[in-house]
Amino acid sequence: MADRIGAIRNRIEQALLSCGRVDEVELMAVSKTHPLQAVLAAVDCGQLLFGENRVQEIQTKFPESRSGYHVHLIGHLQSNKVRKAVGLVDSIDSVDSLKLVRLINAEALKLEKRIPILLEWNTSGETAKSGFTDEREFFTVLDEAPLLRGVEIRGLMTIGPLTDNETMVRSAFAKLRNLARTCSERYPELSFDTLSMGMSQDFLWAIEEGSTMVRIGTAIFGGREYR
Numbered sequence: 001m002a003d004r005i006g007a008i009r010n011r012i013e014q015a016l017l018s019c020g021r022v023d024e025v026e027l028m029a030v031s032k033t034h035p036l037q038a039v040l041a042a043v044d045c046g047q048l049l050f051g052e053n054r055v056q057e058i059q060t061k062f063p064e065s066r067s068g069y070h071v072h073l074i075g076h077l078q079s080n081k082v083r084k085a086v087g088l089v090d091s092i093d094s095v096d097s098l099k100l101v102r103l104i105n106a107e108a109l110k111l112e113k114r115i116p117i118l119l120e121w122n123t124s125g126e127t128a129k130s131g132f133t134d135e136r137e138f139f140t141v142l143d144e145a146p147l148l149r150g151v152e153i154r155g156l157m158t159i160g161p162l163t164d165n166e167t168m169v170r171s172a173f174a175k176l177r178n179l180a181r182t183c184s185e186r187y188p189e190l191s192f193d194t195l196s197m198g199m200s201q202d203f204l205w206a207i208e209e210g211s212t213m214v215r216i217g218t219a220i221f222g223g224r225e226y227r
Contacts, residue, residue, distance in 0.1 A: 030217030108150030155194025
């Protein structure tokens, strides 16, 4: 596993160099369906950020107290799972509605917690994918952000179209980059430093389009262990 993680980090560095970027890209290891032992093996290799899709899996897989590594929810969050999610994860990176933001905020306040979130935008236009598609609803969230003491917006997230067409994939990532720029101009008091985009098949394109966090699963853990 150390070799696989090292190889991905090297590819990230090469991608940054090739497009002249001098900042960093954070590597998230997507550990969904893989056992805790695999996560801990990655931790031993210096990987400290993990992404999971399902609240139930997080609840059954991870110990209540974690030392030194972080778990983010990256899958669609149902309203009835918000209370559990807020208590279980270090960040919710797949927030896709005003209703969900308000629910997360309310539950975080009950726990006397302020939880980081990313707002997910649907850049591909595919109806099967989650994410905001309504600009009015999206910007209403940002208008309300100063009043939401239980959440901290840290940036944006998207899933690119599932295709080998480089132009289509890059276009989707460019949309998120441009949206983040618009948000930064309209809401200078908020942070849009995190652009979570790019997975195993397209993370190099994502980095060249401005990604600051890539989500890699199969290339680290191998094929998923569906039960």
